[in-house]
Amino acid sequence: MAEVTMRVWRGDASGGDFENYTVTQNEGEVVLDVIHRIQATEAPDLACRWNCKAGKCGSCAAEINGKPRLMCMTRMDDLPEGTVTVTPMKTFPIIRDLVTDVSFNFAMAERVPALLPPPMPEDGYRMFQEDVERGQEFRKCIECFMCQDVCHVIRDHEENKQYYAGPRFFIRYAELEMHPLDQNDRREYVREEMGLGYCNITKCCTEVCPEHIKITDNAIIPLKERVVDAHYDPVAWLGRKIGRRTKRTAAEAGVQPAP
Amino acid sequence: MTTSPYEHHEYDVLIIGAGGAGLRAAIEAKQRGLSVGIVTKSLLGKAHTVMAEGGMAAAMGNVSSEDNWRVHFRDTMRGGKMLNNYRMAELHAKESPDRVRELEQWGALFDRTKDGRILQRDFGGHRYARLAHVGDRTGLELIRTLQQKVVSMGTDVYMECKVLQLVHDESGRVAGAVAYWRPTGEFVTFAAKSVVLASGGVGKSWKFTSNSWESTGDGHAMALWAGAELIDMECIQFHPTGMVWPLSVRGLLVTEGVRGDGGVLRNSDGERFMFNYVADMFRAETAESEEEGDRWYEDHNAGRRPPELLPRDEVARAINTEVKAGRGSPHGGVYLDIGTRRSAEYIRRRLPSMYHQFMELAGVDITREAMEIGPTCHYIMGGVKVDADTAATKVAGLYAAGEVAGGMHGANRLGGNSLSDLVVFGRRAGMAASDYVEGGSGPSGFDWGEVESAVSRALAPFENENGENPYDIQRDLQEMMQANVGIIRTGDEIEFAINELETFTERVKNISVKGGRAYNPGWNLATDLPSMLTVSKCTSRGARERKESRGGHTREDFPKASAEYGTFNLAHTIAGGAWDGEITTERSPLLTMPDELKALLEEGK
Amino acid sequence: MAAIESATKVELGGLRGGPDVPTLREDRWWLQPVITVSILTAFVVYSTWAAFQNQNYYVGAAAHRDLISPFYSPCLTTTCVPGSGSGFAIHGWGLSPALIILIFPLGFRLTCYYYRRSYYRAFWWSPPACAVADGHGSYSGETKFPLIMHNAHRYFFFAGLVFNVLLTYDAIRAFHQPGLGWGVTVGTVVLVINAVLLWSYSLTCHACRHLCGGGVKNFSQHKARYRTWKFLSRYNSKHMNFAWASLIFVALTDVYVRLVASGALTDYKLF
Ligand SMILES: Cc1cc2nc3c(=O)[nH]c(=O)nc-3n(C[C@H](O)[C@H](O)[C@H](O)COP(=O)(O)OP(=O)(O)OC[C@H]3O[C@@H](n4cnc5c(N)ncnc54)[C@H](O)[C@@H]3O)c2cc1C
Ligand code: SF4
Ligand code: SF4
Ligand code: FES
Numbered sequence A: 001m002a003e004v005t006m007r008v009w010r011g012d013a014s015g016g017d018f019e020n021y022t023v024t025q026n027e028g029e030v031v032l033d034v035i036h037r038i039q040a041t042e043a044p045d046l047a048c049r050w051n052c053k054a055g056k057c058g059s060c061a062a063e064i065n066g067k068p069r070l071m072c073m074t075r076m077d078d079l080p081e082g083t084v085t086v087t088p089m090k091t092f093p094i095i096r097d098l099v100t101d102v103s104f105n106f107a108m109a110e111r112v113p114a115l116l117p118p119p120m121p122e123d124g125y126r127m128f129q130e131d132v133e134r135g136q137e138f139r140k141c142i143e144c145f146m147c148q149d150v151c152h153v154i155r156d157h158e159e160n161k162q163y164y165a166g167p168r169f170f171i172r173y174a175e176l177e178m179h180p181l182d183q184n185d186r187r188e189y190v191r192e193e194m195g196l197g198y199c200n201i202t203k204c205c206t207e208v209c210p211e212h213i214k215i216t217d218n219a220i221i222p223l224k225e226r227v228v229d230a231h232y233d234p235v236a237w238l239g240r241k242i243g244r245r246t247k248r249t250a251a252e253a254g255v256q257p258a259p
Numbered sequence B: 001m002t003t004s005p006y007e008h009h010e011y012d013v014l015i016i017g018a019g020g021a022g023l024r025a026a027i028e029a030k031q032r033g034l035s036v037g038i039v040t041k042s043l044l045g046k047a048h049t050v051m052a053e054g055g056m057a058a059a060m061g062n063v064s065s066e067d068n069w070r071v072h073f074r075d076t077m078r079g080g081k082m083l084n085n086y087r088m089a090e091l092h093a094k095e096s097p098d099r100v101r102e103l104e105q106w107g108a109l110f111d112r113t114k115d116g117r118i119l120q121r122d123f124g125g126h127r128y129a130r131l132a133h134v135g136d137r138t139g140l141e142l143i144r145t146l147q148q149k150v151v152s153m154g155t156d157v158y159m160e161c162k163v164l165q166l167v168h169d170e171s172g173r174v175a176g177a178v179a180y181w182r183p184t185g186e187f188v189t190f191a192a193k194s195v196v197l198a199s200g201g202v203g204k205s206w207k208f209t210s211n212s213w214e215s216t217g218d219g220h221a222m223a224l225w226a227g228a229e230l231i232d233m234e235c236i237q238f239h240p241t242g243m244v245w246p247l248s249v250r251g252l253l254v255t256e257g258v259r260g261d262g263g264v265l266r267n268s269d270g271e272r273f274m275f276n277y278v279a280d281m282f283r284a285e286t287a288e289s290e291e292e293g294d295r296w297y298e299d300h301n302a303g304r305r306p307p308e309l310l311p312r313d314e315v316a317r318a319i320n321t322e323v324k325a326g327r328g329s330p331h332g333g334v335y336l337d338i339g340t341r342r343s344a345e346y347i348r349r350r351l352p353s354m355y356h357q358f359m360e361l362a363g364v365d366i367t368r369e370a371m372e373i374g375p376t377c378h379y380i381m382g383g384v385k386v387d388a389d390t391a392a393t394k395v396a397g398l399y400a401a402g403e404v405a406g407g408m409h410g411a412n413r414l415g416g417n418s419l420s421d422l423v424v425f426g427r428r429a430g431m432a433a434s435d436y437v438e439g440g441s442g443p444s445g446f447d448w449g450e451v452e453s454a455v456s457r458a459l460a461p462f463e464n465e466n467g468e469n470p471y472d473i474q475r476d477l478q479e480m481m482q483a484n485v486g487i488i489r490t491g492d493e494i495e496f497a498i499n500e501l502e503t504f505t506e507r508v509k510n511i512s513v514k515g516g517r518a519y520n521p522g523w524n525l526a527t528d529l530p531s532m533l534t535v536s537k538c539t540s541r542g543a544r545e546r547k548e549s550r551g552g553h554t555r556e557d558f559p560k561a562s563a564e565y566g567t568f569n570l571a572h573t574i575a576g577g578a579w580d581g582e583i584t585t586e587r588s589p590l591l592t593m594p595d596e597l598k599a600l601l602e603e604g605k
Numbered sequence C: 001m002a003a004i005e006s007a008t009k010v011e012l013g014g015l016r017g018g019p020d021v022p023t024l025r026e027d028r029w030w031l032q033p034v035i036t037v038s039i040l041t042a043f044v045v046y047s048t049w050a051a052f053q054n055q056n057y058y059v060g061a062a063a064h065r066d067l068i069s070p071f072y073s074p075c076l077t078t079t080c081v082p083g084s085g086s087g088f089a090i091h092g093w094g095l096s097p098a099l100i101i102l103i104f105p106l107g108f109r110l111t112c113y114y115y116r117r118s119y120y121r122a123f124w125w126s127p128p129a130c131a132v133a134d135g136h137g138s139y140s141g142e143t144k145f146p147l148i149m150h151n152a153h154r155y156f157f158f159a160g161l162v163f164n165v166l167l168t169y170d171a172i173r174a175f176h177q178p179g180l181g182w183g184v185t186v187g188t189v190v191l192v193i194n195a196v197l198l199w200s201y202s203l204t205c206h207a208c209r210h211l212c213g214g215g216v217k218n219f220s221q222h223k224a225r226y227r228t229w230k231f232l233s234r235y236n237s238k239h240m241n242f243a244w245a246s247l248i249f250v251a252l253t254d255v256y257v258r259l260v261a262s263g264a265l266t267d268y269k270l271f
């Protein structure tokens, strides 16, 4: 048992400041345990989100010593000695203390044109492990939104939020574009309306992802290459002019209803 | 209708809970073209369902072609110690394959067999490899798929909005609910023609639990207050394998998939003790020696299944006995070993999140070291009494599905049967609620009196100056329930708990909360405590009345199952709807099973 | 359509929590950018100098060697040192022949996904490190000229392949010692390693991974492309390592040839 000083940001949209709490810390504890101890003793109204306490639900994202982390998966004894600083995610508007308004992400989720599969045969679809494994990597996402938080495109440039889906949704688009059954084409849409071009592949999203999803290498770059196929590559463009149409406009691609 | 002093919304179907059951119900009602609102205490996609690991059971026969709904039905009934609502078990066994397959239409990506079908894995109590899965994150796949479907259909979702109480019309039909926004603390009312409860479990009333803060039994309690019956509340599943160390993660689940994939249990003497605990009912289908059990992993026809894969209640009791006999691990559990039995690569591929969880939280590398595990409160079999085909409760317009509904799992649930339960009965609840709305038998008013009393009760802790801290009450309640109505129970302890719960009721009436209403977890907890108490009371009373041991209910003073008690459920009702009102507990006879289903149960006994 | 209701709606300019400082990180986040800036600057300075030298880039028959610096191959002007020419000669080019060709490898690396990451961080500060504030007021990413040209990366990749073939040819030529027959010298080894690293760098390229198989939806129906993709993916994760190794080594190769050509060093014969 040891004592630790926690420097926690407290406040809401009207402003706030750090407050220091000195609390006991037991062997094997994570940051969330210590935050809970503060709640149960000194500050019952200290706001934070959590559900599973096992890195599975993605509720407890905050910034620990300046970096986005899951509070439930950050062990106290892995942090450097001394005061531990905990702040809310910076990119999203504050609700209170460590809780932010992540509705930006849900708004982006709404805009995703759904999977468009062919009708299902009686005994289910046939897909093979090699067909699904790329998508499965992206479906590990627990929606902690830390990649969205760290992405400088919106972290440092609020105005870009209007037309930028962010890494969480780039992996969603990549998943759908790589889905063996999907018949939609969202390539023009991610370029035109979802701001894929704003990402400069600086890889911070990959660095913070608690699920270790290779967001940049396996989703964003392949998506950018697909956009090149659909839009920039003159050879592909010529091919389309001559024959097979491989590309649709965003509007066409976006309105396809799911079954 | 009078105008609401609060934010007010109207829907055809209101769904309380955004776990697997609630989302599946929403899809159904939305597909009918009805207006649907979903309310959830946390953010969309964070409900308990997201934590499910092992898989969802459906007799598709993709791996073992012998499998079919009849075997699944039989396994479910036997696992449930025959206390199940047979009709639910039957519908579940018949419909779950279709419900699993349809998920792929909406984007789910299950692991595959060599010939491109959905892969299925072995789990405790299931005769054949039956669990469709995605590594060890099946619940995530399920909730994300349903969530994405619901969002693409343009459904209204009220996130971080806690329902306090259901509201009736003057003739006692359900007419909606009253809730508050957690971010602002403002109240909101929902008028709805029908309501589907899908609010999940109750595990937060125990100290060592795999459940999150949300599992406070709100739905169970609200249904009871609204006039519905709760059954089987004494049947609580203690999952045999929860983490026991570090203390801060005590109770966190270790998926049964570890055992399905080759992990075995040992005591401090290194003995595979489960061989000493095979009940007669399961002897015929359980391996007799370690060699036979190991052969089974290689080829299911070469041996019978190892005793580690017996139903959860059996395994949890065995572990409890070993620890009590002094053969436990240093932190009071036993050892679960897969590292010496499977290659590191295999473990990391099959059980990635378990590997992760132990590595990061306990500093244990499960590919080399054994895990220390012990029983943890996991699931409540009991719940709102519903009609099997329609998920309808006793209260007109109120439906219940998922963990909040009772009957499907009897006295003990088999692993993997919950996720399939969610989609089978979530869909049925959605259909029946829609039928009810379309049939025009909706409510004729909205009782604002009920709203006002719920609101003033919720706000009371702010008026109270020198009351108690809700966290203290919660902690004491959890310790009390763990100690007295835990995995092994005796008459005296239960009696003690029932008395204690009255004291807790008084303490809850004397809570004070600090701070404002906006995102105040202390206040949020204060509003959860009445449900936790109500549920604990029903559990304790059921435990007192059921003088036998059966499934998730073990009485030290009545260690055997009794034929007499196997014929009824214990049903609880509350008079007058007050949260602290007197609870009545009565015997409610089981449905009689048709002969052809009875015959199935006899087979291969 | 608006579906998800929440107490607080998405609006721009919502007030954020936490202190208003560029970063709260206290670890050495600046170390990476400093290293990147150092190495890249050193490379650019050296290669510019070397490219303008217009001498000492070839060791020829007089020394019983056939070693050409990668900066000068293929040598395309009439002014090329005898023996170093490629057979195709441009007339009237007064400057160093290196300046004609370097645009291609330069373009390849400039548009490389990995280098983009590195120089955006280290030179452009957008962002200098994760969770450290961007150095610019406004930001349009790669949506406008000139950065939109990065979408042409696959063409530079193709050009890179042509260069790899030529440099491989140079490496094979380096086994030939005019007047002495075939053998291996330190210079041969240097040129071979250089070619291998360049191939490794090119084949682990993301555009390559996409074109070879990544673009396919149904791997089970394209088995060969799936296997290729799988193979490339395994090494694609090492693209960064190959990017640095090949960059540094190509400069060292030029240094070596330059030293030998200027007579400061003799190219040691191994066998
Ligand atoms: C760690 C773990 C692993 C598991 N593994 C498996 C497995 O492998 N296979 C399997 O079949 N089962 C498994 N289970 C069990 C299964 O996950 C749950 O029983 C199931 O997910 C319950 O789903 P549900 O839809 O009924 O409710 P939940 O998913 O619990 O959702 C409840 C919803 O109701 C909302 N809610 C509750 N109260 C209120 C209120 N007052 N107001 C508003 N909203 C409210 C919550 O916010 C939430 O959205 C596991 C459980 C756990 C804890
Ligand atoms: S790689 Fe792209 S999406 Fe990821 S953090 Fe950087 S800019 Fe954002
Ligand atoms: S991709 Fe990773 S970081 Fe982003 S939301 Fe998903 S889990 Fe979190
Ligand atoms: S609480 Fe679920 S991820 Fe931390």
Ligand code: FES
Pocket (backbone or CB within 6 Å): C108, C112, C113, C114, C115, C153, C157, C201, C202, C204, C205, C206, C207, C208, C239
């Ligand atoms: S060369 Fe680096 S990505 Fe193409």
